[in-house]
Amino acid sequence: EDQVTQSPEALRLQEGESSSLNCSYTVSGLRGLFWYRQDPGKGPEFLFTLYSAGEEKEKERLKATLTKKESFLHITAPKPEDSATYLCAVKTSYDKVIFGPGTSLSVIP
Amino acid sequence: SQTIHQWPATLVQPVGSPLSLECTVEGTSNPNLYWYRQAAGRGLQLLFYSVGIGQISSEVPQNLSASRPQDRQFILSSKKLLLSDSGFYLCASTPRRLAGVPNEQFFGPGTRLTVL
Numbered sequence: 001e002d003q004v005t006q007s008p009e010a011l012r013l014q015e016g017e018s019s020s021l022n023c024s025y026t027v028s029g030l031r032g033l034f035w036y037r038q039d040p041g042k043g044p045e046f047l048f049t050l051y052s053a054g055e056e057k058e059k060e061r062l063k064a065t066l067t068k069k070e071s072f073l074h075i076t077a078p079k080p081e082d083s084a085t086y087l088c089a090v091k092t093s094y095d096k097v098i099f100g101p102g103t104s105l106s107v108i109p
Numbered sequence: 110s111q112t113i114h115q116w117p118a119t120l121v122q123p124v125g126s127p128l129s130l131e132c133t134v135e136g137t138s139n140p141n142l143y144w145y146r147q148a149a150g151r152g153l154q155l156l157f158y159s160v161g162i163g164q165i166s167s168e169v170p171q172n173l174s175a176s177r178p179q180d181r182q183f184i185l186s187s188k189k190l191l192l193s194d195s196g197f198y199l200c201a202s203t204p205r206r207l208a209g210v211p212n213e214q215f216f217g218p219g220t221r222l223t224v225l
Binding site for chain 2: 004025034036041042043044045049072087089097100101102
């Protein structure tokens with residue numbers, strides 16, 4: 001069964017304390033992996049698309065990496081405004097998009 | 110870039126009442142459109158998707174239905190709401206760009222539905 005999991009479920013960081021979020025997937029063929037940021041009460045905001053193992057994408061303090069089994073979202077020197085829920089999603093070989101449950105990130109000043 | 114509009118933003122409805130949520134897309138033509146539901150603290154559940162006018166695919170059998178009367182308009186409906194229909198409903202759009210390339214989805218602001 002196709003499945004996407006994310007860990008940890010929740011993460012609390014001090015401002016400036018770097019860390020990583022994990023997205024693990026078991027799917028029948030990966031066509032792409034997406035990262036989104038979601039603020040409370042709002043729709044998800046697109047961050048990155050990764051297509052193949054070894055690929056990396058960066059945007060400000062965020063860097064996404066991809067292997068054959070998982071993706072990491074690295075957050076360097078986070079600020080309070082980085083607090084949000086981060087969702088990953090996988091597009092399978094038969095064009096189905098499966099979302100993970102998300103990681104809730106809190107950055108404390 | 111495209112913009113997705115959803116309304117209403119919030120809705121409180123009694124059990125057994127009808128529902129109509131609307132989604133419109135600006136800035137792209139012939140998009141793929143999606144309805145998702147998000148329960149508190151959980152991931153997004155795909156309800157319906159559409160690749161064109163009048164073409165609707167259902168992912169989860171339930172008392173909801175969807176229609177696409179125009180290229181950039183997507184409607185989610187129900188004849189009789191259940192308590193379990195409460196949730197955060199999101200409309201998403203995937204632009205038609207490069208064939209064969211998995212494109213990201215863009216989401217609307219969502220509708221918070223509470224069924225009492």
